[in-house]
Amino acid sequence: MMWPEYITVAALISIGLYGVMAKKNLMKIFIALSLMETGVNLLLITIGYIPGGTAPIENGNFAKYVDPLPQALVLTAIVIGLSVTALALTLLIWYHSKTGTLEYRRGMRW
Amino acid sequence: MVTPVLMIAIPLLAAFLMPLIKKAHRYFTFSILLLNAILSVLLFAKVYNDGAIYETIAGFSPPVGIYLAVDNLSALLALIINLFATINFVTSKKDFKFSMLYLLGVTGATGIVLTGDIFNMFVFFEITAVASYALVASKKDEKAVEGSIKYMILGSVGSSFMLIGIAIIYSQLKSLNLYDIAARISSMDPKMMWLSFSFLLTGIGVEAELFPLNGWVPDAYEGASSNIASFLSFGPSKASIYAIARLLIIFSMSRTYELALYVGIATLLIGEVAAFMQKNEKRMLAYSSIGQMGLILIAFSLIKDTSYAIPAAFFIIVSHASAKSSLFLISGKKGFGGITSKYVGLAGVLSLIGMPPMAGFWGKWYLLMGIADEKMWAVAAVIIFSAVIEAIYFARYLHKNLGEGESEDLGYSIPAAVMVSVSIVMGILPLIYNMAGGVLNA
Amino acid sequence: MRKVVAIILASAFFAVLLVSFSNIQQADYGEKEYYYQNPINGSYANESVPSHYISNTKNETGAVNAVTAIVVEYRGFDTLGEVTVLFTAATGVSFLLYKTRGGKKRTEANLILKEGSKLVLPFILLTGAYIFIHGHLTPGGGFPGGAVIASGFLLMMLSYPKFFMKERAVSVTESMAGITFAFIGLLGLVFASSFLQNFLPLGDAGYILSAGIIPIIYIAIGFKVGSELSSIADKLKEVQK
Amino acid sequence: MIELTIISWIMAFLVIGAAIYAIETKDLISAAIAAGVASLVVSIMFLVLQAPDVAITEASIGAGLTMAIFVYAIGRTGRWEE
Numbered sequence: 001m002m003w004p005e006y007i008t009v010a011a012l013i014s015i016g017l018y019g020v021m022a023k024k025n026l027m028k029i030f031i032a033l034s035l036m037e038t039g040v041n042l043l044l045i046t047i048g049y050i051p052g053g054t055a056p057i058e059n060g061n062f063a064k065y066v067d068p069l070p071q072a073l074v075l076t077a078i079v080i081g082l083s084v085t086a087l088a089l090t091l092l093i094w095y096h097s098k099t100g101t102l103e104y105r106r107g108m109r110w
Numbered sequence: 111m112v113t114p115v116l117m118i119a120i121p122l123l124a125a126f127l128m129p130l131i132k133k134a135h136r137y138f139t140f141s142i143l144l145l146n147a148i149l150s151v152l153l154f155a156k157v158y159n160d161g162a163i164y165e166t167i168a169g170f171s172p173p174v175g176i177y178l179a180v181d182n183l184s185a186l187l188a189l190i191i192n193l194f195a196t197i198n199f200v201t202s203k204k205d206f207k208f209s210m211l212y213l214l215g216v217t218g219a220t221g222i223v224l225t226g227d228i229f230n231m232f233v234f235f236e237i238t239a240v241a242s243y244a245l246v247a248s249k250k251d252e253k254a255v256e257g258s259i260k261y262m263i264l265g266s267v268g269s270s271f272m273l274i275g276i277a278i279i280y281s282q283l284k285s286l287n288l289y290d291i292a293a294r295i296s297s298m299d300p301k302m303m304w305l306s307f308s309f310l311l312t313g314i315g316v317e318a319e320l321f322p323l324n325g326w327v328p329d330a331y332e333g334a335s336s337n338i339a340s341f342l343s344f345g346p347s348k349a350s351i352y353a354i355a356r357l358l359i360i361f362s363m364s365r366t367y368e369l370a371l372y373v374g375i376a377t378l379l380i381g382e383v384a385a386f387m388q389k390n391e392k393r394m395l396a397y398s399s400i401g402q403m404g405l406i407l408i409a410f411s412l413i414k415d416t417s418y419a420i421p422a423a424f425f426i427i428v429s430h431a432s433a434k435s436s437l438f439l440i441s442g443k444k445g446f447g448g449i450t451s452k453y454v455g456l457a458g459v460l461s462l463i464g465m466p467p468m469a470g471f472w473g474k475w476y477l478l479m480g481i482a483d484e485k486m487w488a489v490a491a492v493i494i495f496s497a498v499i500e501a502i503y504f505a506r507y508l509h510k511n512l513g514e515g516e517s518e519d520l521g522y523s524i525p526a527a528v529m530v531s532v533s534i535v536m537g538i539l540p541l542i543y544n545m546a547g548g549v550l551n552a
Numbered sequence: 553m554r555k556v557v558a559i560i561l562a563s564a565f566f567a568v569l570l571v572s573f574s575n576i577q578q579a580d581y582g583e584k585e586y587y588y589q590n591p592i593n594g595s596y597a598n599e600s601v602p603s604h605y606i607s608n609t610k611n612e613t614g615a616v617n618a619v620t621a622i623v624v625e626y627r628g629f630d631t632l633g634e635v636t637v638l639f640t641a642a643t644g645v646s647f648l649l650y651k652t653r654g655g656k657k658r659t660e661a662n663l664i665l666k667e668g669s670k671l672v673l674p675f676i677l678l679t680g681a682y683i684f685i686h687g688h689l690t691p692g693g694g695f696p697g698g699a700v701i702a703s704g705f706l707l708m709m710l711s712y713p714k715f716f717m718k719e720r721a722v723s724v725t726e727s728m729a730g731i732t733f734a735f736i737g738l739l740g741l742v743f744a745s746s747f748l749q750n751f752l753p754l755g756d757a758g759y760i761l762s763a764g765i766i767p768i769i770y771i772a773i774g775f776k777v778g779s780e781l782s783s784i785a786d787k788l789k790e791v792q793k
Numbered sequence: 794m795i796e797l798t799i800i801s802w803i804m805a806f807l808v809i810g811a812a813i814y815a816i817e818t819k820d821l822i823s824a825a826i827a828a829g830v831a832s833l834v835v836s837i838m839f840l841v842l843q844a845p846d847v848a849i850t851e852a853s854i855g856a857g858l859t860m861a862i863f864v865y866a867i868g869r870t871g872r873w874e875e
Contacts, residue, residue, distance in 0.1 A: 002578065004801035005838065010569035011809045012831070013274070014562040019816045020267060022558035025874040026259060027821050027867060031828050033266045034859060035812050038832050040273045041851070043573075045844050047281040048602075051578055055843040056618035057691065058610060065618070066843045067602040068609075070280065072622035073229055074847045076634045077273060078855050079695055079777070080236050083641035084269075085859055086784045087240060088262050089866035090645045091247055093788070095255050096870040103875050115747040119734055122636055126730030129723040164592045167629045168740070169749035170612070173588040173601050176629045207647035214640045221633070226591065233633035240637055244644030281576045284600050289591030297585055305572050619846045683849075691845035699853035706861055781858055788865045 005046040012039025026095070026102045030088050037081040044070040044077070112152045114165055114178045114224050117188065121146060121217040128210045135206035139213050143196040146220070150192050154185040164226070172226070173287040179226030183420065187223045187352050190431055191216065193532070194344040198435065200525045201337045208248055215241030215345060222349040228276055229286045231353060235272070235317065238346045239265045246342070249335040257333030261326040264316050268323065272313025278306040292360040307361045311373075314357065317350035319403045321377040328388075331396035331438070336522065339392065340438040343399055344431035351403060355410040355423070362414065370411035375492055377404030382496040386503045392441055394503065395434065398462065401496060402430040408489065409477050418480030425473035425536070432533040433458035433470065436526035440518070446511045448518035454526045455511060459504045461533040464497060469536040614754030614763035615688040623693065624766045628748040631769075632733060635776055639730060642780040645787050646719075669711040676704035684774030688763040694770040698777025705782040709789055717786040722779045729776035736765055736772075801841065808834045819874045821867045829860030 012035050019032025048070030056068035096102055124142040128135055157163055162181040166172060180188075195216040202208060218237030225231050243265065247258035276286070282298045283291055295303065316323045331339045358370055381401030388394040409423035437458045446452045461468035464475075474497065481490045586600035599607070605618055605626065615621040623631050684697030708715045740749035755762030808831045815827035836851035 002801075004798070004805040005842070006570065006573040006576075008805040008808050008835075008838070010566050010573065012812055013270070013569060014566040015809075015812045015816055016270075017267070017565055018558050018562035020263065021561065022555045023816070023874075025821070027863075027870065028816070028824065028874055029263055031815055031821075031824050031863065033263070033270075034863075035815065035828055035831060036267070036270050038835050038851075038855060040270050040277070041847075041855075042835055042838065043274065044277050044280075045839055045842050045847060047277055047576060048844075049578060049842045050580060053843055055691070055845050056606065057845075058616045058618075065606050067284075068605050068618040068622055069286075069602055070277075071619045071844045071847050072627055072630075073276075074844070075619070075623055075693075075695055075850055076229075076233065076630055078847070078850050079634050080233070080269075080637050082781075082854050082859055083240060083638045084236070084243075084262070084266055086788070086862055087243055087641045087644045088259070088266075089788055089862055090648050091243075091255055091259050091262065093866055093869050094247070094250075094648060095252075095259065098252050098255070102870055113741070113747075115741070119738060119741075119747060122632065123731060123734040123738070125636075126639070126727050126734060129727045165746065166592075167747050167749075168625055168627075169744060169746045170626055172591045173597075174604050175626050177591065179591070205647075207643050210643050211640065211647065214636060214643075217636075229627075230630055230633065233630050233637070236637045237633060237640060240640045240644065244640070244647060247644075247648055250648070278572070278576075284586040284602055285588050286601075287588070287591055290588050293589045293594075299575060302572065302575055305568075617846070619844075692849050693846065696846075696849040696853045699850070699858055703853065703857055703861075706858070781854075785858065785862055785865070788862050788869070 002046055002049065005042060005049075009039050009043040009046065012036065012042065024104045026092055026104055029104075030085060030092070033088075034081065034085055037077070041074045041077055041081075044074050112149060112156055114153055114163060114180050115167060117146050117149050117153070117192075117224065118217055118221050121213050121220075125210050125213045125217070128206055128213075132206045135209045136202070139209040140196065140199055142213065143192065143199055143216065146216075147189070147192040147196050150185065150189040150220075153180065154182075154189055157182055157185045173285050173290045176225070176227045176230050177287070178224045179289065180224055183424065184223045184352065186424065187348060187427070188220050190428060191219050191223070191345055191348060194431055194435055194529060195341070197525050197528050198337055198340050198344075198439070201439065201522050204248065208245075211241045211244050211248070212341070215245060215341065219345040219349040223352050226288050227286055228279070228288055228291065232269070232272055232276060235314070235350070235353075236269060238349065239269065239317065242342060242346055245338045246330050246334045248338065249333065251333075253329075254333035254335070257326065257329035257331075261330045264323060264326045268313045268316030270313075271309045275306045275309030275313060278302055278309065282306075288356065288360060292362070295361060303361065303363075307357070307366055310357055311354065311370075314350050314353050315373075317346050318354055318407075319347055319377070319400050320373055320407065321380055321400075321404070324377075324400050327400055328393045328396040331399070332390065332392045336438050336440075336442040339396075339441075340435040343434045343438060347399070347403060348427055348431055351406050351410070351427070354407065355413065358410060358413060364414075367411045367414060370407055371489070374404045374407030374411055375489065377401070377407060378496050379404075379492065382499045386499050391507065392438075394507065395437055395441065398500065398503075399430070399434055401500065402426065402434070402462070405473075405477070405493070405496075406430070408493070409473075409480075412480050412484065416480035416483050418476045418483065422473055422476035422480060425469050425476060428536050429461045429464075429468060429470035429473055429533050432529045432536075433461040433468075436529040437462075439522050439526040439529070442522060443518060445513060446518070448520070448523065450520065450523040450527050451518045452512060454523060454530050455508060457530045457534060459508055461530070461537070463501045463504055467534065467537050467541070469533045471537060472540050613750065613766065615766055617688055617690065617693075619691075620688045620693050620766060620770070621763075624687075624769050625748075625750065628737070628769070631773070632737065632748070635730065635733060635773060638777065638780050639726065642726070642784055645784050649787050665711045669707045673704050673708060676707070677701055680704065680774065680778060684770050685767065687770040688766045694773025695777055697770075697774040699781060701774070701778030702781035702785060706785050709786065717783055719783075722783045725779040726776050726783075729772040729779070732772040733769055733776070736769060740765075797841065801838070804834050804838055804841075807831075808838075821872055821874055822864060825860055825863035825867060828863070829856045832856040832859070
């Protein structure tokens, strides 16, 4: 069992969720979201790991390979995370230039 | 030779091409959207005649590669999305980057309904979501940006959750193909199945405006310019409610249907009551959208029990996409000044509350028939109660707006009129069909 | 109050996640319960999806690196979508921060940084190009290669406050790269039978000129990612008036 | 094998510590850098888990560029959280 990795994953995701729920600064919320994305990526890689496996690149001496598919998925997920972060920061810069603050005051209004 | 992949590849190529041909971007985008709409008509005709189409991509047989799976309902949804996108695009007046974002958003929504692979669905979700974040903020005022930020926070949490759900499914079945997952889901540990189902439902539910996750909806709809609010109500939300329907079919378990039914009822009640209490018109329309999404989810959650579920969901989707989008389009001005706006407002409201000659009527009719078959009288009571509330606040809305108003902007109200006509046509067709059928039987 | 509730919720979530992760076994993927079913004809295969990749990558795609083969060939459609997400975000960034280029004075970097970065830039760009050209042979590929190129430009932005990316050149590069990707996909539809299918000879695995369309697509992705990431960094760096 | 487990535990604690620091500190620049550190350590974990492609990508995109644009954006807005 790969406890260190799974504990890291669970911790990163719940720390990120805590940040989104508890923090009021928008920049902080997006930092928390990027931590959460890192956690999810680690989860995918850990699922694909097989104890004793090697990287899925053929190098002459055949061995047991780890699962390549989650690695391909994570490559996609990393770039998507960066895209969302970039757009978010743009909006935050815009919002700050108009209101002079990034504190989130009004809360959820139903 | 119609292949569904063209409906995704051509708009993407066009969007990549757009920075090079800045000048004519509006005509270019419009013609691409029109082409897509025509393709989707041809696609529907083909699917209707020959049965579902499975198209492999990159030449590898499905669970190894990706494939597109198009059945009747997904072809119809692709048609709805692209048709309304084409009509709605007429109102856009901004620069070429806006056109690019719009085209990409429509492509993402089309991809969600066409794809047959769960991770591919996630990627298309992200395309639509990122495009919608930027489009909501495109009005560039404080409210728009605030709505977009809220949307983005919830949307990012949702996409992370969706990815966790995908990871859990993959860890159990080592497959990402929707059909393959559905075929082997029973071999999955029920605990893990519930976990992945709830993560996926939460993730998609953000886009589909389901109950605990729709805090962004009123702000984003209020902040966005009227054609973008219109886009949101026929594009991403419809595609994602369809994704939830696919999810329900995959996790074909009576308890998951039950959960979806409860979520749908909660969404319906909360949305309608909040709309009833709301003073601001755009927010009221947004809350009413939430209510309609709940109604669609209720219809989909009956998919296994009754054959009325699919037509019900389809008619509500058509009615909501056409009527709500057109109401959002004319909501930029105060009151319905001209004759076209009056027609749009009246027809849209009639369709939404489910009056006879409109598509909305057939939606509620089939839904109630299905519920009556199953003898779920409590659900029927909830739906009728919400319809009454809906009728009251829409009557108030009409009363306020049908009087004198600002002179209308025909650039907005004519596309809106075209959109709402779809609802009327779709409402009359089944009537004629039924009558003709009755004559033939006699 | 809000914090306490958030801590309780987050800890509960942590517990749920840990309990569920303890059910995942790091299994060999060759086992029988993972054998997949073909959606089109419903037949069961006698291997699982990952083991298909591992045993057939070299024959089917000619790439040595299985991850690259999956990213570009088997799941190339995802990658097209992913590139599109990045493109959408870059478009959104430049759309929303359109008219903010301005001239607030920034402190100049010192001489060593300036001259040094001029000296290092070509090497950084070369490294990036190496990474994405060799994507099918070694770890790496279009995305890290593009990121390395972008970091080269980032260094230039740090050392020269007045260094701006030429907007026209960047946008032409990114559209050309995107068009190449989508167009190769359509060529697959024309020359082979489906979108993004390989239509070039596979060659001998292990050489640069092998693996059919993989190197071409990865070079396009490298250019696209490099130009988009540097334009994003450039836009976010600009100082508003 | 046991050494690798110890290293994994150390890295896990590093990541969790960096993440908690990133959430709790009032200085946003430190928060962004701490998030970058967490992401860098995670990229080493990817390497240990035999995913070199992902490790390179995470180190250059997840840690490097994301942190850079965060620092730029914080420079243009405000450094301190209230």
